[in-house]
Amino acid sequence: MKGSNDYILWVDNVIKTFEGIHALEHVSFGVKKGHIKALIGPNGAGKTTMLNAISGLLPPDSGSVYLNNQQIAGLTPDRIALLGLSRTFQLVRLFTINNATVLDNVLLGAHKHLNPSIFEAMFYRGRMKRKENEAKERALNLLKFVGLEGAEDALPGTLSFGNQRLLELARSLMTEPKLLLLDEPASGLNDAEVESFIKLLLAIRDKGITILIVEHNMKVVMKIADDIIVLDFGKKLAEGTPEEISKNQQVVEAYLGTQKNSCKVEK
Amino acid sequence: MKILSRFWWILPIIFIAIYPFTLGGNSPYKSGVLIFVGIYIILAVSLDLLIGYCGQISIGHAAFFAVGAYTSGILTAKYGVHPMFAMLIGMLISTALAWATGRPVLALKEYYLAMATLAFNEIVITLIIGLEGFTGGASGLGDIPPFKIFGFSLVNHIHYYYFVWIIVFFIIAGSLAVVKSSFGRTLIAIHSDEPAARHFGIDSPRYKTRLFMLSSAFASIAGSLYAHYMGFIAPDDFGVISSVNIMVMLYLGGIGTIYGPILGATFMKILPEITYQFQDYELLINGIILIIVLVFMPKGIYGIILKAINRVLRKV
Ligand SMILES: Nc1ncnc2c1ncn2[C@@H]1O[C@H](COP(=O)(O)OP(=O)(O)OP(=O)(O)O)[C@@H](O)[C@H]1O
Ligand SMILES: [Mg+2]
Numbered sequence: 001m002k003g004s005n006d007y008i009l010w011v012d013n014v015i016k017t018f019e020g021i022h023a024l025e026h027v028s029f030g031v032k033k034g035h036i037k038a039l040i041g042p043n044g045a046g047k048t049t050m051l052n053a054i055s056g057l058l059p060p061d062s063g064s065v066y067l068n069n070q071q072i073a074g075l076t077p078d079r080i081a082l083l084g085l086s087r088t089f090q091l092v093r094l095f096t097i098n099n100a101t102v103l104d105n106v107l108l109g110a111h112k113h114l115n116p117s118i119f120e121a122m123f124y125r126g127r128m129k130r131k132e133n134e135a136k137e138r139a140l141n142l143l144k145f146v147g148l149e150g151a152e153d154a155l156p157g158t159l160s161f162g163n164q165r166l167l168e169l170a171r172s173l174m175t176e177p178k179l180l181l182l183d184e185p186a187s188g189l190n191d192a193e194v195e196s197f198i199k200l201l202l203a204i205r206d207k208g209i210t211i212l213i214v215e216h217n218m219k220v221v222m223k224i225a226d227d228i229i230v231l232d233f234g235k236k237l238a239e240g241t242p243e244e245i246s247k248n249q250q251v252v253e254a255y256l257g258t259q260k261n262s263c264k265v266e267k
Numbered sequence: 268m269k270i271l272s273r274f275w276w277i278l279p280i281i282f283i284a285i286y287p288f289t290l291g292g293n294s295p296y297k298s299g300v301l302i303f304v305g306i307y308i309i310l311a312v313s314l315d316l317l318i319g320y321c322g323q324i325s326i327g328h329a330a331f332f333a334v335g336a337y338t339s340g341i342l343t344a345k346y347g348v349h350p351m352f353a354m355l356i357g358m359l360i361s362t363a364l365a366w367a368t369g370r371p372v373l374a375l376k377e378y379y380l381a382m383a384t385l386a387f388n389e390i391v392i393t394l395i396i397g398l399e400g401f402t403g404g405a406s407g408l409g410d411i412p413p414f415k416i417f418g419f420s421l422v423n424h425i426h427y428y429y430f431v432w433i434i435v436f437f438i439i440a441g442s443l444a445v446v447k448s449s450f451g452r453t454l455i456a457i458h459s460d461e462p463a464a465r466h467f468g469i470d471s472p473r474y475k476t477r478l479f480m481l482s483s484a485f486a487s488i489a490g491s492l493y494a495h496y497m498g499f500i501a502p503d504d505f506g507v508i509s510s511v512n513i514m515v516m517l518y519l520g521g522i523g524t525i526y527g528p529i530l531g532a533t534f535m536k537i538l539p540e541i542t543y544q545f546q547d548y549e550l551l552i553n554g555i556i557l558i559i560v561l562v563f564m565p566k567g568i569y570g571i572i573l574k575a576i577n578r579v580l581r582k583v
Binding site for chain 2 (some may be wrong): 052056057076077078089093094095096099104107109110112114116118121125128131132135170175176
């Protein structure tokens, strides 16, 4: 299966333990090229842990992760990023030191294209400026695309939570990823914002970018996902189309049921 | 007003250029004070690259100051090497040391990093004292000749003054070019959140090490300039206390600004010239001024000046 070219991502038998907590136990699944796949499950199910294992932030203890048939488990996040993977974070992680602006944050996404060196910064300023201006134009277009037009000079801290998430999304898109991992990107958005966010995700998919999204908001999941995987206590509970998942008795009990009880639809 | 805000930097350059003929007169002592200011500006600015921009706290910056000074001192005084070459060799040794130690040392965080750089400073000083036959040991190394450039000896203190300041300006300009470029933005990302920065393809150990090499090369230049100006150097000039002094200049002026450490170094080197008349109370007064600035001006002297300028501009 992992040899198949249909899958951009293939996760094979991944295990991750934190001091006795089995955060991921033998989890395997694939993400098909051009799909939006949703990763759902109750709080503490291991969803963020899975994204961390894939992106290299906290590599798996054992098991394999293939990106375009290339083993990436154990590589550093920067190497994995260069192979075409980008992500956003559940707790927003923007760059804020030294009054870094919204535009600076998006431009950082262009790091692998700019690939700056000290020598260039000192002695080839013209060439550097030209590359930078091209990146700037692309960054402004992306800010417009995610709906943050005109915010380029603001400090990230002054944006609303929802907008900070959109900024993270723009920064990731700036890397021109093949696969995008999103960790609860719709939390903190109101109903109207959720609607336009759904459109945005579909537009990103239409650009040919594959998406693996962790999302609590079932409305979003059911509307956009081609395919869903459900985790519970670190184990894969089910996998299938939105229809199959919503009919799956186990899922309804373990996840959708508890969700109702704890009123945990979105934070 | 617009012209002033764009070309204000010409004013300090004019001041530096005419100082030896005006305020400084022909006094070697008075131009000497500004030579020291220049040398410490190089040290504080290069440390700002590391601490203010990249967030890598080093309490061992004087180690590279020492490497530059001793390389220049030993090679010119004992082996008759041309000072220009000696300075370049010092830079090479410093960059090589930074390259070799950069990855393991800069992989440490916060206190551990501070302790490791402090230990590095101590090791360098211990080596200097230990290798007595080579370095003159604890009693110091003398007979360092004046700097020479294109066969022209800079014995005259005014010539040396201009030489030092030309280098200072190039280093400031180079540092500004680096921090304002996309390289500088990369440093800020590493400073803000290194694990997140790595998710954007930034090989942070490599970037930190490269910056460390640049910063060390600059400190080494300062060391060479110092050795040729003093003619005599001793390990005491380069200990941890010296590293801490550079740090104080940086925080006093305002970190992460380049202009801050310039002001901080100037302030710290000029202040004793003003307070020396209080003799016994000199240290006390310096200490009190320092504490006041550090406690009440968290953004340093540069922060205060920016605030004042903004206030004036708003009224205008
Ligand atoms: N860095 C870590 N150190 C220790 N334990 C961790 C760490 N990260 C996650 N865990 C634990 O692993 C388990 C899975 O956590 P994870 O964050 O992956 O859940 P999640 O599915 O993303 O939940 P949520 O919906 O709340 O975001 C939890 O028990 C959590 O406490
Ligand atoms: Mg999570």
